Amino acid sequence: SQPDVLLAVEDLHVRYGTIPALTGLSMEVRRGSLTTLLGANGAGKSTTLNTVAGLMKPHSGRVRFDGRDITGVPAHRTARRGLALVPEGRMVVAPLTVLENLQLSSFARGRRTAALEEVWEMFPRLAERKKQPAGLMSGGEQQMLAIARAWMTKPTTVLLDEPSMGLSPALVDIVFEAISTIHAAGATVLLVEQNAAVALPLCDQAYLIHRGEIVAAGTPAELEADPDLIARHLGLD
Numbered sequence: 001s002q003p004d005v006l007l008a009v010e011d012l013h014v015r016y017g018t019i020p021a022l023t024g025l026s027m028e029v030r031r032g033s034l035t036t037l038l039g040a041n042g043a044g045k046s047t048t049l050n051t052v053a054g055l056m057k058p059h060s061g062r063v064r065f066d067g068r069d070i071t072g073v074p075a076h077r078t079a080r081r082g083l084a085l086v087p088e089g090r091m092v093v094a095p096l097t098v099l100e101n102l103q104l105s106s107f108a109r110g111r112r113t114a115a116l117e118e119v120w121e122m123f124p125r126l127a128e129r130k131k132q133p134a135g136l137m138s139g140g141e142q143q144m145l146a147i148a149r150a151w152m153t154k155p156t157t158v159l160l161d162e163p164s165m166g167l168s169p170a171l172v173d174i175v176f177e178a179i180s181t182i183h184a185a186g187a188t189v190l191l192v193e194q195n196a197a198v199a200l201p202l203c204d205q206a207y208l209i210h211r212g213e214i215v216a217a218g219t220p221a222e223l224e225a226d227p228d229l230i231a232r233h234l235g236l237d
């Protein structure tokens with residue numbers, strides 16, 4: 001593939017037992033881009049991210065990252081190579097403070113960790129709340145913390161699983177600011193979303209997934225030229 005493709009997924013097939021979740025999914029993420037994968041509930045978005053990150057093994061197909069084949073490479077090793085996953089549901093440790101949640105991330109072996117000062121500068125809202133238990137913050141702030149925690153491992157690439165889920169529009173704005181912040185700081189971003197309205201304006205390239213396959217791909221302008229397509233596949237009609 002071309003040198004500017006950082007992450008490539010080729011003809012991926014993933015099953016849960018006999019239930020097919022991905023049936024020949026292919027997509028590319030260019031270096032430095034913010035790429036979004038849009039799809040409805042159960043379309044296969046989390047399965048795609050989890051397979052790329054190495055939490056699941058595909059039945060067949062390939063995942064290439066930074067010039068190497070990482071198909072089936074477990075998550076602790078993909079993390080060391082610079083892939084960070086911000087999982088669905090945030091998974092911050094509620095009783096621990098913001099600071100402690102970030103310090104937990106320093107246990108990621110074999111990767112330099114970002115200085116806390118850098119994180120406080122990038123996410124001033126977290127700096128103001130560093131001694132607060134994570135569980136007492138708003139959903140948007142918890143999502144921001146999950147993003148900052150991923151940043152602590154100095155990733156080249158950040159995979160985000162539905163960061164807007166369950167958040168009010170005001171909180172979604174906070175989270176998307178945080179995503180823009182890491183992208184501006186140099187991260188390549190693969191963003192999985194159901195919320196096309198917030199994800200499309202931000203991205204360089206978008207893919208639409210339906211029942212385990214890519215059904216459309218293009219720039220935001222190209223996808224927006226067919227609003228019917230998005231409505232149909234995101235179940236908005």
Ligand code: ATP
Pocket residue numbers: 016019020021039040041042043044045046047048088
């Ligand atoms: P969501 O927004 O609900 O997370 P998604 O697009 O991320 O949806 P996936 O979670 O990847 O979709 O699920 C893809 C398909 O695989 C769905 O049909 C789902 O029911 C099925 N699936 C997901 N996890 C499992 C599992 N642990 N066991 C069996 N089937 C599963």
